[in-house]
Amino acid sequence: MKERTMWEQIADSLRSRSLWMLHYCTGCGAMELPPTMTARFDMERFGVAPMATPRQADIMLITGYLNTKTLRRVIYTYEQMADPKYVIGFGSCTINGGIYFDSYSTINRLDYYIPVDVYIAGCMPRPEAILEAFNYLMEKIRKGEADGWKRYKENYEWYKQNQIRSLGEVYVHDEFHE
Amino acid sequence: MTNSMSKAVEVLKSFNPFVEEIDDREIKISLSNDKVISALDVLKSIGFSHLSLITCVDWIDDNQFELVYILFNWEDGGKILVSTRIDRSNPKFITVKELWPVARFYEREIHEFFGIEFEGNDDMRPLFLELWDEKPPMRKDFDPSKYSKEKFPDRKYEKDVIKEAKIFRGEING
Amino acid sequence: MGEVKLFFGPNHPGMHGNFSVHMYVEGDVVKRARPLPGFLHRGFEKLMERRYWLSNLALIPRICVPEPDINEACYAMGIEKIAKLDVPERAQWIRMIVLELARMANHLSAIGGVGGPIGLYTASHWGTADRDRILDIFEALTGARVYHMYIIPGGVRKNMTPQIEEMIWKVMDYIESRLDDYENLIFKNRILHSRLKGRLILTREQALEMGVTGVGIRATGVEYDIRKVDPYLFYDKVEFEVPTATDADAFSRVYLKFKELSQSIRIIRQALEKMPQSDKVNVPISKGSALRHVVPKGMAYAHIESARGEFGFFVVSDGKNKPYRVAVRGASYPQGLYGIEKYLPGTRIEDVALWLATMDVCAPEIDR
Numbered sequence: 241m242k243e244r245t246m247w248e249q250i251a252d253s254l255r256s257r258s259l260w261m262l263h264y265c266t267g268c269g270a271m272e273l274p275p276t277m278t279a280r281f282d283m284e285r286f287g288v289a290p291m292a293t294p295r296q297a298d299i300m301l302i303t304g305y306l307n308t309k310t311l312r313r314v315i316y317t318y319e320q321m322a323d324p325k326y327v328i329g330f331g332s333c334t335i336n337g338g339i340y341f342d343s344y345s346t347i348n349r350l351d352y353y354i355p356v357d358v359y360i361a362g363c364m365p366r367p368e369a370i371l372e373a374f375n376y377l378m379e380k381i382r383k384g385e386a387d388g389w390k391r392y393k394e395n396y397e398w399y400k401q402n403q404i405r406s407l408g409e410v411y412v413h414d415e416f417h418e
Numbered sequence: 419m420t421n422s423m424s425k426a427v428e429v430l431k432s433f434n435p436f437v438e439e440i441d442d443r444e445i446k447i448s449l450s451n452d453k454v455i456s457a458l459d460v461l462k463s464i465g466f467s468h469l470s471l472i473t474c475v476d477w478i479d480d481n482q483f484e485l486v487y488i489l490f491n492w493e494d495g496g497k498i499l500v501s502t503r504i505d506r507s508n509p510k511f512i513t514v515k516e517l518w519p520v521a522r523f524y525e526r527e528i529h530e531f532f533g534i535e536f537e538g539n540d541d542m543r544p545l546f547l548e549l550w551d552e553k554p555p556m557r558k559d560f561d562p563s564k565y566s567k568e569k570f571p572d573r574k575y576e577k578d579v580i581k582e583a584k585i586f587r588g589e590i591n592g
Numbered sequence: 593m594g595e596v597k598l599f600f601g602p603n604h605p606g607m608h609g610n611f612s613v614h615m616y617v618e619g620d621v622v623k624r625a626r627p628l629p630g631f632l633h634r635g636f637e638k639l640m641e642r643r644y645w646l647s648n649l650a651l652i653p654r655i656c657v658p659e660p661d662i663n664e665a666c667y668a669m670g671i672e673k674i675a676k677l678d679v680p681e682r683a684q685w686i687r688m689i690v691l692e693l694a695r696m697a698n699h700l701s702a703i704g705g706v707g708g709p710i711g712l713y714t715a716s717h718w719g720t721a722d723r724d725r726i727l728d729i730f731e732a733l734t735g736a737r738v739y740h741m742y743i744i745p746g747g748v749r750k751n752m753t754p755q756i757e758e759m760i761w762k763v764m765d766y767i768e769s770r771l772d773d774y775e776n777l778i779f780k781n782r783i784l785h786s787r788l789k790g791r792l793i794l795t796r797e798q799a800l801e802m803g804v805t806g807v808g809i810r811a812t813g814v815e816y817d818i819r820k821v822d823p824y825l826f827y828d829k830v831e832f833e834v835p836t837a838t839d840a841d842a843f844s845r846v847y848l849k850f851k852e853l854s855q856s857i858r859i860i861r862q863a864l865e866k867m868p869q870s871d872k873v874n875v876p877i878s879k880g881s882a883l884r885h886v887v888p889k890g891m892a893y894a895h896i897e898s899a900r901g902e903f904g905f906f907v908v909s910d911g912k913n914k915p916y917r918v919a920v921r922g923a924s925y926p927q928g929l930y931g932i933e934k935y936l937p938g939t940r941i942e943d944v945a946l947w948l949a950t951m952d953v954c955a956p957e958i959d960r
Contacts, residue, residue: 264603265610267632268657268956271738274704275727278720292605309548310602310610310631317603336573337566339651342642343635344555344562345547348570364738406569408549440892441673443822469803470895473919475908488893488906488921495822497893520803520930531637545929546630546959555638562638 244384255298255324256381259374262297262321263290266314267304269330269364281367288374294320299377302356304364305333307345311353312412315403318354318392325389326381328373329359338363352402355388419445422465423496429464433457446499454502455512458487462517465491466498472514472524474532478558481506483534487514504534513539531556595623598941602631606709606945609657609955613932613948617941625936625944627929632959640918644883645671645745648915653739655920656957659698661690662898663905664743667918669824669894670907671745675877675887683747683874685867688825689760690733690742691896692856692863696767697726698899699849699856702952703778706846709945710787715778722770725763732756747874757864764857771854779847788843792943792950794935795840802934803926806901807848808951812840818897830862842943842950849899886913898923900952922957929958 244252265273276283277290291297294317306314318325329350332338337348350356357380360373380386392399403410419427423445427437435457436448449457466489475484480503487500504511513536515522525536526545533554535542544550553560584590595616601607612628636655640648652667653660665687672679704719706712727737733756734740734749742749778784794804796812809816817834819827835851837844877885887909895904904921922928928951936947947953 262603263605265607267610268654268738270609271657274701274716274720275724278717280721280724290605294603305634307631307633309546309633312548313602313631337570339654340634340639341572342563342566343639344552344560344565345633345635346570348566349573352571366737402571406571408551440890444673444893446891467800468805470893470902470904471906471919471921473906473917475891475917486891486906488904490822490895490902492816492821495818497822497895499891499893518803519801519934520926523925523929546633548630555635558641560638562635562642 248384252384253382256378257287259286259288259298259326259378260291260296261288261299261301262294262317263292264294264300264317266302266306266310267330267333269301269303272364272367272370273301273303276367276370281371283371283374286371286374286378294318295322297321298324299326299328301328301330302334302350303330305331305338305340305346306350308347308407309345311347311403312407312410315354315410316412323389324386326357326377326386327354327388328377329356330365330370331363332361333363335359335361347406353399353406355391355399357386357388419443420491420494420496422491422494423498425464426461426466426496426498429460430457440499441497443495444497444499446501448501448503451502451504451511454485454487454500455514458489458500458514458517461489461498461500465493466496468492469514469518469521470497472521472528474528474534474556476506476532476556476558477503478506483509483532485511485528485534509534510537511535512537515539530554533557594618600944608705608945608948608953611928611948611953611955611958613936613944615936615944620940620942622937622939622941622944625932627932629929629955629958632956634960636960637918637920640915642914644913645877645885645887645915646882648918649741649744653741654956655960656898656903656922656954657738658701658954659694659899660739661694661743662896662903663920664741665691666894666896666903666905667907668743668745669896670892670905671877671887671909673892673894674890674907674909675745677746677875677877679747680870680872680875682751682868682870682872684825685863686748686752686873687743688827688830689752689860689863689867690740690748691825692860693726693729693760695899696853696856697723697730699853700726702849702899702949703774703846706784706788706946706949707778709942709949710783712778712781712783715784718770718774718778722767725766729756729760729763732759744874745877749874751871751873760860760864764860768854768857771850774850779850784846785843788841788846788946788950790839790841790843792842792939792947793840794931794951798935799840802930804901804931804951806897806899806923806952807845807852808901808927810834810848811837811844813838818895818902822895824894824896826863826866827859829866830859832859842946845950852899884913886911887915895921900924900954903957920957920960922954922960924951924953925958927951928953928955
């Protein structure tokens with residue numbers, strides 16, 4: 241890894257304190273997000289807040305299994321997000337397919353298609369585990385180790401090739417307005 | 419059997435049905451496939467007006483699909499499973515969307531997962547799957563595990579846990 | 593002004609779950625709408641054919657996320673119907689308590705879910721916080737917050753200890769004491785009234801034609817509740833009312849959910865009192881090792897009144913150790929697919945999120 245300049249170190253340290261997560265429930269792990277957001281666990285005390293649009297978001301949460309139809313949208317969304325961007329994979333489904341290991345429509349490992357910075361084990365992860373993951377991600381950002389977005393740029397061909405192998409085509413068709 | 423169910427059996431006598439009792443509030447009526455639509459029409463008019471589900475079972479050994487229409491009577495809680503069998507090699511049936519408009523979506527789903535055509539239901543675009551390139555997935559001869567292995571790469575673990583467990587149980591030598 | 597394309601979801605803060613509605617709008621009015629499900633399709637029905645009867649227990653709660661226990665209960669009741677099992681009495685009462693707790697948890701999160709799209713965040717915070725109390729009961733009882741895998745074919749997995757019963761009494765008292773606050777702060781709030789009263793009216797004829805169940809039909813003044821019409825478990829041995837409304841609008845649907853909370857509390861209290869003491873809470877489906885259990889040939893349809901309406905499992909067995917076919921009737925199937933296409937045109941853009949929230953469209957159970 242390259243040595244960071246002083247300005248980059250300062251920027252990383254500031255970045256880690258204000259993370260906006262994209263409000264996109266891709267799977268069932270999103271059920272534990274309302275308790276995490278609201279009074280009991282309150283993730284806002286760590287500086288993490290939900291954000292509606294991908295263009296202003298920093299973290300993307302892949303909350304659980306992804307089927308091929310959602311993965312197309314996830315790739316679209318991920319590529320729309322501005323650098324630096326981080327991905328957290330929720331639950332065993334994103335790690336190795338989990339309980340859907342033999343399903344015909346869900347993918348088995350997420351880091352083949354988009355780079356993942358932090359994984360949370362479990363099905364489904366508890367709010368405490370989610371907060372722990374946010375803390376771990378902040379730590380990684382501060383140290384400059386959360387470089388998934390750089391890896392995506394460097395290995396873009398490899399990621400694209402994997403995406404096309406599993407999806408056939410990444411393009412999202414406009415089905416209604418043909 | 420509830421009153422409405424015995425009435426239904428009575429009314430359907432002329433269709434020569436095969437009636438099985440599953441529960442005291444649930445029966446299954448098997449009919450030949452040319453009589454199903456008129457039987458459903460009759461059942462709807464005598465109180466079984468709620469269509470719970472249309473579903474399909476793939477009896478691959480008999481080379482047949484079984485279509486099951488589950489009807490519910492809100493007045494006394496009777497359930498009737500109207501079932502019919504159609505040929506598996508050229509699966510075709512008639513739509514019931516005139517009786518229950520929501521059936522359009524159930525039929526679309528069955529078309530997508532079993533490949534059955536419903537005459538009269540022209541909207542047969544895929545509903546759940548996108549860019550599907552194999553045979554309809556709910557058919558018994560489709561192997562999801564093989565499809566998943568080919569398309570979606572697995573995570574390779576350095577440790578083979580299953581092998582270790584087998585060694586632990588003494589089934590193979592390590 | 594011409595028609596404008598508009599995509600609502602899957603990535604949208606007002607969207608409940610991963611679901612999409614494509615529409616053409618003219619000004620603020622929706623002209624045509626089309627649901628686009630399938631973002632959560634995991635092929636459950638296929639996967640269930642590939643696993644043993646009991647290993648399916650790990651899979652089925654994941655069909656419907658906000659209220660997972662109904663899946664286990666339907667699956668178990670379907671198998672018990674085919675195998676003609678006699679479930680111990682205590683297990684039936686415990687199931688009833690668990691199902692009512694799940695209904696309360698879902699209603700509380702649904703009240704919270706309505707708060708989001710209309711901008712009344714108090715409802716979201718309160719609903720989620722009180723739902724967490726119920727999740728704590730589940731954690732004590734089953735070991736997990738969301739997916740419990742507690743109701744198994746033949747009974748329930750573990751007995752309910754006196755400590756947990758005491759905990760349920762306490763939480764019920766707490767939630768009952770909160771209901772007045774909910775009524776005053778949320779259901780008498782002007783924001784809620786002006787956004788929900790008279791909106792998204794679904795008349796009785798439309799609801800019956802569509803096959804809507806649950807609060808959607810009860811808001812039109814019909815007392816259609818499977819717990820009363822086709823009683824399962826011991827719902828015929830407890831006293832409760834089915835709240836109805838006559839306005840048939842979005843407000844009455846949310847308000848009915850709130851009214852059902854107090855009925856659920858009533859049912860749980862009666863169940864805790866009437867529940868016999870016993871150590872036996874489950875019976876095996878058949879003899880032999882748990883993973884090699886077989887269910888005799890046959891088919892059955894078991895349905896229950898979930899928080900969103902009729903939820904059912906159609907189970908087919910060919911006498912082997914795996915199910916031959918399992919089909920799921922999602923409660924929000926009619927209103928989530930047909931309803932959006934037919935009844936959303938003519939409403940306004942901001943009501944689309946409310947349709948999903950007040951009709952309780954649950955994407956995972958539509959997609960499966």
